[in-house]
Structure formats: C-alpha cells, structure tokens
Amino acid sequence: MARSTGRAPAPGGAGAPGGVPGPAAPGPGAARVDAHGHIGGPVPAHAPRHPWFAAARRILLVAVAAVVLGGLTSWGQLLLPAETASAANSAGGWTIPTALLVLLLARTYPEASLAGAASFVSLTLGYAVASGWRGIAFDPTTWAIIGVFAGPVVGCAAHALRRRGMQLALGTSVLAGILVGEGVYGLTVVADTTSPVWWWIEVAVGSAVLVAGVLRVRPWGLALVALTGTVLVAGLFWSAFVLLPILVFRG
Template identity: 80%
Template sequence: MARRAGPTPVPIPGAGAPHAVAPGGMAPGGAAPPATARAPRHPWFAAARRILLVAAIAFVLGGLTSWGQLVLPPETASLANSAGGWTVPTAILVLLLARGYPEAAVAGAGGFVALTLGYAVASGWRGIAFDPTTWAIIGALAGPVIGCAAHAMRRRGMQLVLGTSVLAGVLVGEGVYGLTVVADTTSGVWWWIELVLGAGVLVAGALRARPWGLALVALTGTLLVAGLFWSAFVLLPILVFRG
C-alpha cells in the first residue's frame, strides 16, 4: 500500500528555490543563515565627521600660527599674521574633504573659527592675552564664502569662475594691501608670495573655464574681489579697533 504524500510546500514569491533548514535554524552542513544586512549610516554622519576633521586640523594650524610668530624668519613672519595664511589651508581642507556646498559652507566657517580658537589657546600658553571674539565672528561670516569658493573649484562653468574669483581675489587683495599699506612695518616677501599664489589660482581656474570667454570673467571677478578686500582691510581697523 502506497504511503500518502505529505502536503506540497508552497513556494514563497521572490524566495527562489526552497532551501532545507535544519532544526534550530541551521542550514544544511551546520552553516548559519545569512545575516541581515546592516542599515547604512545616515549621510549626515559622514558629513559631520568630515567637518569635525576640518575643524580639528584648523585648530592645530591656528595654534601653529601663534608659535610661528616666534620661529618664522622676519622675511616670512607676515604669514603668521595674515588672512591669506588662514585662507589657503582652510580652502585646501574644504576642497579635499567637503562634499557639496552646504557641507563646504559649514566646514569653511568651522575651519576659520577653529583657527581663531587655536590661535587664542596657543597665545595663552605663551602668556599673550588674545580675545578671539571679533575674529571668530569675522571667520564665521567669511568662512562659508571661502568654503563654497573652494568647493566651486571642483566644478565647471560659472561655478568655477566664481570660486576662482573669490579665492584669487582674497590673495591678490591682501598681497596688494601688504605692499601698499603696511609695507613700512612688514617684510614684502609674504605679500609677494600671496600675489603669486593668487595669480596661480586665477590661471588654474581660467585654464579650466569653458567657454574661453569665462576666463575674462574670472579675471574681472578677481580684480573686483581684490579691490573689495583691500578696501575692507583698510576700513577694518577704523571700524573695529577705534577708541
């Protein structure tokens, strides 16, 4: 007499061929069933980590700026007391690490503020009182602009032109300021270096600009930003440190 067959298993849609599972949830051969894939982390977690990395490195560089005023030779001592000396490392950090304009803006602001705080801490260790409030506010306002300009250097078209104009304009503007306003009290070596760096940024951006007419826009924007920067630095001591 034939044995009655048991109920036919019903396949699960999308499950493919049925697999036998041993008692206790073990697959044949004693292998454990595949583990459930871990949910990916939120993209903001990675962004926050990159921003914190920019701020941490900037804090160290700010402290080195204070110590640099002691050890740098007189010809390059202005590097440790210039906006360009902080703009360059902040822009490089944002250029390398930031992903997108919002992240670049926050990283730029955080980088500049961290530079100021690092400078204040190192100056305090040296026995020099330095109130970071004013420059931290300035950095919080200017940092997003520098951060977005640095990130724009990775793009094309008008975005590249605007980023080039801002970064090159800041360096050229401060270089001209150093050679015309504070030339009697500082060495001109660093100011000339800033001019060369600014010209290098302008050339690098202009060579990548398409169509070629955008190169002229980059040059015009650089001269405009440089003029505004020069005027701001001339007026800043009057507005901030008067009285």
C-alpha cells in the first residue's frame, strides 16, 4: 500500500498533481470568488459598440471638416487670385471636397448619403459664419436646403467609386457630369465676368474622373454607360444652373 504524503493536491492548471484541472478564469458577467471562497460582485462586461456609433463618428468628422472648408471658401473669395477665385464661388468647389471626404470615410451607402448631406449643409454654415466675420451678410437657408437634396447624391456617387460594375459607372457619371457641366457653364454663360482658368480646371478634373472610372469598370460595355451618363448629367447640370437664378433668386 502506498504511503500518503499528507499533502492535499494543489489546485490549478494541467500540471497540478493528479491531473485535476484548476478553476477557469471568470468570464465577463460571472461572479468573482476570492481566496477565502467569498463570492463578490460580477466581473464587469464591456458591451460591444454598435456599428452606428462608428458611422456617426465618421459622419461627424465629415461635418467638422466641411465647416472649416466652408469658412475657408469665404476667405478664398477675398484672397485667391482672379484666375482661380471662381473656385470659391462654384458648386465644384464644394463637390470636390465633399466627394473626397465621403470617399475616404464612408463605409456604406446610407452612411455616404448622410455624410454627403452633412458636408454640404456644414459647408454652407461654415461659409455663413466666416462671411459674417468679414462683415458680409449671407443667409444660408437656400443653399442648405439645396445641400440636403444634392449632398446625398454626391455622397452616394463618391461611395460608388469604391465599388465595381454598374455602381462604379453610375457614380463616375454623376461626379464627372457635375464637374464637366459646371465647367462648361462657366466657359459659356459667365465667361464675360469670370476667368476661364478655374472652369477649365473643373473640366479637366471631371474628365480625369471619367477616364479613371472607364479604365476600372468591368465589363467594358459599361464604359459606354459612364460616358453617356456623364454627358447627360453635364447637360442637366448646365440647364439647372441656367434656370436656378430665375426660379430661386428672381422668382
């Protein structure tokens, strides 16, 4: 008969005498037991953050950046040279930063839509505040309302550039069409009162967006969709800008 050593097996781990496994570490929400066997309160559990929390944070970041850019737009009208001053007084001057912010930060179409609207409205508010500091009265209501409707379109188009197929073709059409359309508007309708430099820059940037989209889109037949869509959007944008002063500011 084997002699007993008189020692109780030590608890814990695979290396414990007799192969008896030790107690597992308490998981989140489980009761804690101290060295004397007293039961304490539950282990605090860290609840995972809802995906909308991260989305809201990204949208807020877009809005904050847009407020700053909107303020810079107002000062740009004062400080930019005459050749590029129209950049601070054009839809493209707000479309480009909005599209870039959404393209970099948004993860889904709903998020891109909200971020686009937040960007355009924030750009308008930032412009209004900076203009007030300059002693210029500006009512942001009209352009904020326009931004509520135009912002989601630009936001979704920018997010579509991250996708493939028809989504990429349509997103390319919208962004390229806006930039080319306003560039042509500047070169034709307001050519007598503004420098052509910025308008040509817009046409060049819009054309670059179109070329980049055409080179990436698959199947190749969708390149025709992107090209045709760009021409249609550019025509609609040109027409809208011709009619907007009549319908909104003179009506």
